[in-house]
Amino acid sequence: MTENVEIIKGASLWRDAWKRLLRNKLAVFGIIVLAFMVIAVTIGPAIIAWATGYTYDLIPADRELVRSMPPSLKHLMGTDDAGRDIFARVLQGGRISLTVGIISTFVSLIVGVSYGAIAGYLGGKIDNLMMRIVDMIYAIPYILIVIVLLNAFSGKNTTTLVSWLPQIIVSLAILIVGILISVLLFRALFDKFVATNFGVFLLKTLFIVFSISVLAALVFLASSLVGNTNAGVWLAEQYSTNVDPGLSQIFLLFFALGLVSWLTMARVVRGQILSLKNQEFVMAAKATGVSTPSIIFRHLIPNALGPVIVYATLTVPSVMLTEAFLSYLGLGVQAPFASWGSLAADGVKNIAIFPWQLLFPGLTMALTLFSLNFLGDGLRDALDPQTRKF
Amino acid sequence: MSEQNGTILSVNDLKTYFMTEDGVVKAVDGISFELKKGETLGIVGESGSGKSVTNLSVMRLIPEPPGKIAGGSVVFDGIDVLALPIDEVRRIRGRRIAMIFQDPMTSLNPFLKISKQLMEVTQLHLGHSKQQAREHAIKMLKTVGISDAEDRIDSYPHEFSGGMRQRVMIAMALSCDPELLIADEPTTALDVTIQAQILELIKDLKTRMGTSVILITHDLGVVAGMTDRIIVMYAGKVFEQASTRELFWAPANPYTKGLLKSVPDPAHEQGKELYQIPGLPPDVAHLPPGCPFAERCDRAADICRSEFPPFVEIDQGHHSLCHFAKDVYRESKTEAAEKAAN
Numbered sequence: 194m195t196e197n198v199e200i201i202k203g204a205s206l207w208r209d210a211w212k213r214l215l216r217n218k219l220a221v222f223g224i225i226v227l228a229f230m231v232i233a234v235t236i237g238p239a240i241i242a243w244a245t246g247y248t249y250d251l252i253p254a255d256r257e258l259v260r261s262m263p264p265s266l267k268h269l270m271g272t273d274d275a276g277r278d279i280f281a282r283v284l285q286g287g288r289i290s291l292t293v294g295i296i297s298t299f300v301s302l303i304v305g306v307s308y309g310a311i312a313g314y315l316g317g318k319i320d321n322l323m324m325r326i327v328d329m330i331y332a333i334p335y336i337l338i339v340i341v342l343l344n345a346f347s348g349k350n351t352t353t354l355v356s357w358l359p360q361i362i363v364s365l366a367i368l369i370v371g372i373l374i375s376v377l378l379f380r381a382l383f384d385k386f387v388a389t390n391f392g393v394f395l396l397k398t399l400f401i402v403f404s405i406s407v408l409a410a411l412v413f414l415a416s417s418l419v420g421n422t423n424a425g426v427w428l429a430e431q432y433s434t435n436v437d438p439g440l441s442q443i444f445l446l447f448f449a450l451g452l453v454s455w456l457t458m459a460r461v462v463r464g465q466i467l468s469l470k471n472q473e474f475v476m477a478a479k480a481t482g483v484s485t486p487s488i489i490f491r492h493l494i495p496n497a498l499g500p501v502i503v504y505a506t507l508t509v510p511s512v513m514l515t516e517a518f519l520s521y522l523g524l525g526v527q528a529p530f531a532s533w534g535s536l537a538a539d540g541v542k543n544i545a546i547f548p549w550q551l552l553f554p555g556l557t558m559a560l561t562l563f564s565l566n567f568l569g570d571g572l573r574d575a576l577d578p579q580t581r582k583f
Numbered sequence: 584m585s586e587q588n589g590t591i592l593s594v595n596d597l598k599t600y601f602m603t604e605d606g607v608v609k610a611v612d613g614i615s616f617e618l619k620k621g622e623t624l625g626i627v628g629e630s631g632s633g634k635s636v637t638n639l640s641v642m643r644l645i646p647e648p649p650g651k652i653a654g655g656s657v658v659f660d661g662i663d664v665l666a667l668p669i670d671e672v673r674r675i676r677g678r679r680i681a682m683i684f685q686d687p688m689t690s691l692n693p694f695l696k697i698s699k700q701l702m703e704v705t706q707l708h709l710g711h712s713k714q715q716a717r718e719h720a721i722k723m724l725k726t727v728g729i730s731d732a733e734d735r736i737d738s739y740p741h742e743f744s745g746g747m748r749q750r751v752m753i754a755m756a757l758s759c760d761p762e763l764l765i766a767d768e769p770t771t772a773l774d775v776t777i778q779a780q781i782l783e784l785i786k787d788l789k790t791r792m793g794t795s796v797i798l799i800t801h802d803l804g805v806v807a808g809m810t811d812r813i814i815v816m817y818a819g820k821v822f823e824q825a826s827t828r829e830l831f832w833a834p835a836n837p838y839t840k841g842l843l844k845s846v847p848d849p850a851h852e853q854g855k856e857l858y859q860i861p862g863l864p865p866d867v868a869h870l871p872p873g874c875p876f877a878e879r880c881d882r883a884a885d886i887c888r889s890e891f892p893p894f895v896e897i898d899q900g901h902h903s904l905c906h907f908a909k910d911v912y913r914e915s916k917t918e919a920a921e922k923a924a925n
Contacts (some may be wrong), residue, residue: 483703
């Protein structure tokens, strides 16, 4: 009897999830929009340049045209104050916005996942140390980190890295003293009060002291750096002899956002690994002589990948929003470069007179963010075994 | 059953403790036993008696902290496993000592194909290429009685039934042709018919491959037909050690007698309640000074509560941890003779 029955090809977990994802209309909408967006920003600027001759930084030679014009057949989204084609600028800005999102997510995938998995699997003191470092970086408002970084590395004057070494040393000293005080107090008082409400209060207080010292160190570093260094150029010169300061700023933005984007991912992954590492298959893998790195990267991480993918798709929009926010504040991308955030910032100044300057970048960005969120939600539902419908 | 007389594993005075907030839990406290090549040893005991911890200690798989191997030695084929650096231990795990776990539902990685998991072992230990490892994996699946091994090898664990998964686990455990197989309650999670099949399979493979086996279980029925010798564990200690025949025929420890009495018997009188040992196993973090079984023992005397019992040798290879071991042994023998007479 069984010979006649064709062996049913079992659906893998991934294929199953993919099927469920395709059943989710919003998620499919998201995928299509995103695919379209990626293609558009990749080849769009070249097509516009070929068809009309406009590029994102082309200011018309004719003085008459250096003004904001409403959308027309020539300029589908109108032009900005300098007469630059907004359509070309939106596409160009999309490149930067999407790249920021993708790079930061990539960093959070590589660094955050490995970091969290290692901390979670090894546990004990190592875990404690690793996660306290994450807490430390968390405790500092990320905006501050970004501002410090951007200011420290992209000043206009020419000084060298050596000139701000004293500041770094003082900052480190503040930091170390702060940490020492916290740790010593903590060790002296921990045993007595840990199980009591007062213990919890104490822990929180110490943590605040600790964070404040970190903060103080950073603020000191920032205040002594703002406006008087040119480390950005120094950094850029390491890569090329002739780097545009605007480009180096974008590069720094990538770096700064990447630096803070992996923290939550590390926590998410650590939590996953903590619950997975006591499962029997880990013990079984150990019992067959598999090494620790192999257990972490071959056996555990694939099991945690569902939440990781979901979180990654939700990281992209959040990082893009941060980038837009920073650019809006004038910290991120500077003209003639454009990102959706900086375009919106330019546009909002003239919202009453030239609404198209805000409308089109804003709409494009909103559409992309919606799509990413839809996709993220769809993936979460598709990969979560508890919402699985068979 | 065993022809060769070489000792493959000898455990001496093994002590594994767990440091908990509640105090030191002496999960295994001074266990000694020997396993000869080709022999099958059964380890029997209630939950929490230290059966699994003993074997995890042999494999150096005790999570540290809170666990700690506090003393003793484990000599596997002349190598002191406890003194070995962890890298060397890793080379023994899976290659020379393999392990089968209790729950086949959770001991396979749900996200990896069976093929990957089977191939990993031989690629790691035997240096197989992908192709070789795959062929070997298919061969092993056939050995453990999985039909259509070529098709099924690329399935995921959730596409197998419980019994099939345990077969896969056995295939994985045996794929490097280990000298020692530790089966930690291999049939507890399976239903009775599958249980019989799996036991038959282990028995069959054992004789074919000449592997020594340690079979951990709380089911005396399972060990009866499988093992050469049995260790009865209670509260982290060996309570009785004897050949299987001897243990069933003439147990020399009240605890063993209690266990044997609580096995359902087809000849059991109708309406009569099945015997059960009263009380619960003691908290191993706070053991009383005397015999840990004294509170539950029907023949406990004052000495049992005050003094720790001696490990008496009753016969060659038959030891019992009891103040009255010899008396119990004599009684058991008479009872057995009476039964035989009936």
